[in-house]
Amino acid sequence: MKAIISLSGGMDSAVVLAEALAAERQVEAVGFFYGSHHNSYENKAAEAVAKHYGVPFRLIDLSGVMAGFKSNLLDGEVPEGHYEDASMSKTVVPGRNIIFASIVTGLAWSREAGEVWLGIHSGDHAIYPDCRPGFFWAMKRAVEEGADGRVTLVAPFLMNSKGHIVRRGLELGVPFGLTRTCYKPQQKPCGKCGSCTERLEAFASNGVEDPVEYGK
Amino acid sequence: MKAIISLSGGMDSAVVLAEALAAERQVEAVGFFYGSHHNSYENKAAEAVAKHYGVPFRLIDLSGVMAGFKSNLLDGEVPEGHYEDASMSKTVVPGRNIIFASIVTGLAWSREAGEVWLGIHSGDHAIYPDCRPGFFWAMKRAVEEGADGRVTLVAPFLMNSKGHIVRRGLELGVPFGLTRTCYKPQQKPCGKCGSCTERLEAFASNGVEDPVEYGK
Numbered sequence: 001m002k003a004i005i006s007l008s009g010g011m012d013s014a015v016v017l018a019e020a021l022a023a024e025r026q027v028e029a030v031g032f033f034y035g036s037h038h039n040s041y042e043n044k045a046a047e048a049v050a051k052h053y054g055v056p057f058r059l060i061d062l063s064g065v066m067a068g069f070k071s072n073l074l075d076g077e078v079p080e081g082h083y084e085d086a087s088m089s090k091t092v093v094p095g096r097n098i099i100f101a102s103i104v105t106g107l108a109w110s111r112e113a114g115e116v117w118l119g120i121h122s123g124d125h126a127i128y129p130d131c132r133p134g135f136f137w138a139m140k141r142a143v144e145e146g147a148d149g150r151v152t153l154v155a156p157f158l159m160n161s162k163g164h165i166v167r168r169g170l171e172l173g174v175p176f177g178l179t180r181t182c183y184k185p186q187q188k189p190c191g192k193c194g195s196c197t198e199r200l201e202a203f204a205s206n207g208v209e210d211p212v213e214y215g216k
Numbered sequence: 217m218k219a220i221i222s223l224s225g226g227m228d229s230a231v232v233l234a235e236a237l238a239a240e241r242q243v244e245a246v247g248f249f250y251g252s253h254h255n256s257y258e259n260k261a262a263e264a265v266a267k268h269y270g271v272p273f274r275l276i277d278l279s280g281v282m283a284g285f286k287s288n289l290l291d292g293e294v295p296e297g298h299y300e301d302a303s304m305s306k307t308v309v310p311g312r313n314i315i316f317a318s319i320v321t322g323l324a325w326s327r328e329a330g331e332v333w334l335g336i337h338s339g340d341h342a343i344y345p346d347c348r349p350g351f352f353w354a355m356k357r358a359v360e361e362g363a364d365g366r367v368t369l370v371a372p373f374l375m376n377s378k379g380h381i382v383r384r385g386l387e388l389g390v391p392f393g394l395t396r397t398c399y400k401p402q403q404k405p406c407g408k409c410g411s412c413t414e415r416l417e418a419f420a421s422n423g424v425e426d427p428v429e430y431g432k
Binding site for chain 1: 318
C-alpha cells in the first residue's frame with residue numbers, strides 16, 4: 001500500500017512517517033509553504049526528515065492561495081505560553097488542515113496511493129478545530145466519498161497526547177533533532193512560544209531531553 | 217449574510233451566483249486556474265459574469281498545486297459525447313471539488329463570510345464523485361466542524377438537473393451568453409464535448425436557444 005504523509009517538519013508528522021514505514025507502507029511526503037513567518041524553517045526540517053528516511057519529498061507552494069488569510073501566524077505577533085491560552089487561538093490559520101487534507105487527497109489519487117496520513121493529535125484539539133475528532137471523521141468520510149473509495153485518511157495519533165508521540169518516536173528511532181516545532185521566525189527555536197512549550201513538556205513527561213538546540 | 221461563490225465560468229455557478237443575490241446575500245466570487253486546456257477561457261467567463269453582477273472576483277492559481285495530477289482534462293484528449301459515457305471519466309480531475317471547497321472555506325472564514333455556495337448538480341453525479349450528495353453532505357459536515365461553525369456549504373442545485381438550472385437562470389435573467397461550458401481549448405465552444413452536449417440539451421429541454429455562439 002502506498003501512503004502520502006503531510007510532513008510539516010514538526011515532530012508529530014515525523015513520527016507519523018516512521019509509523020507508516022513501520023506499517024510497511026510505501027511512503028511519499030508532501031510539505032506546504034503557506035507564507036507564514038516560521039514556515040520556511042519548517043519546510044527545511046521536513047525535507048531533512050524525508051531525506052533521513054530516503055522518502056521522496058514534494059513541497060507545494062500555497063503562499064498565493066492563502067494570501068490574505070487572517071492569522072497571526074501569517075502576519076502578526078506569535079504569542080507565547082500554552083496552546084490552551086486564548087491568545088494562541090490567533091495562530092489558527094483558517095481552514096489550513098482542511099486545505100492540506102484536500103490537496104494531499106488529490107495528489108494521492110493521482111499517485112495511486114490509497115492513504116493520506118496526518119499528524120493531528122489530542123494536544124491540537126483545544127485550539128485547532130480542523131484537528132479535532134469531529135472534523136477528522138467527517139473529513140475522512142468526505143475524502144472517501146469524493147475520491148470514490150480510492151483514498152482514505154489515517155491519523156494514528158488522533159486521540160493521543162504529544163507525550164505519547166514522543167514515546168512512540170523514541171521507540172521508532174525518529175531523528176527528533178532534525179524536526180522543527182517553533183512558531184517564531186528565527187534560526188534556533190525559541191523554547192517559549194506555545195508550540196515550543198508543548199514540545200518541551202512532551203519530552204519532559206518522558207524524562208528525556210529534547211535533542212534540538214534552543215536559542216535565547 | 218456574506219457568501220462566497222466558487223465561480224467556474226460555466227452556466228451552473230452563474231445561476232448559483234444569481235440565486236445567492238436573489239437570497240440577498242452579500243456575494244464575493246472566486247475562480248480557480250488549475251492548468252487545464254480550457255481553463256483560461258472559463259476564468260475569463262467567470263470574470264465577465266462577476267463584472268455583470270458588480271461582484272468582486274478573485275482568481276486563485278492552483279496550476280502549481282495541481283501539476284502532475286492525472287486527468288485528460290489537464291494533459292490529454294478531451295473526449296466527445298455524453299457525461300454518462302465511460303470515456304468522460306477521463307475528465308475527472310482528482311479531488312478538484314474537495315480542494316476548491318476547502319480553499320473557499322478558508323477564504324470565507326478569513327472574509328467573515330458564513331456560506332460557500334457551490335454549483336454542483338445531479339448531472340454531475342454519474343462521473344464526478346466529488347459532486348455527489350454523499351460527498352456534499354460529508355464535506356458540509358467537515359467544513360462546519362473544521363471551521364468551528366463559522367462556515368457552511370450551500371449547493372442549491374445539488375438534486376436538480378441542468379435543465380432545471382437553465383429554467384431557474386432564465387427566471388433570474390442570468391446572462392448565459394457570458395458563460396463558458398466547453399472543455400475544449402478553443403475560442404468558440406465546440407458544441408460536441410460532453411460538457412457542451414449536456415448544456416445544449418438543457419437549453420433544448422426548455423425550448424430555448426443557447427445564446428452562446430458555437431464554433432465548428
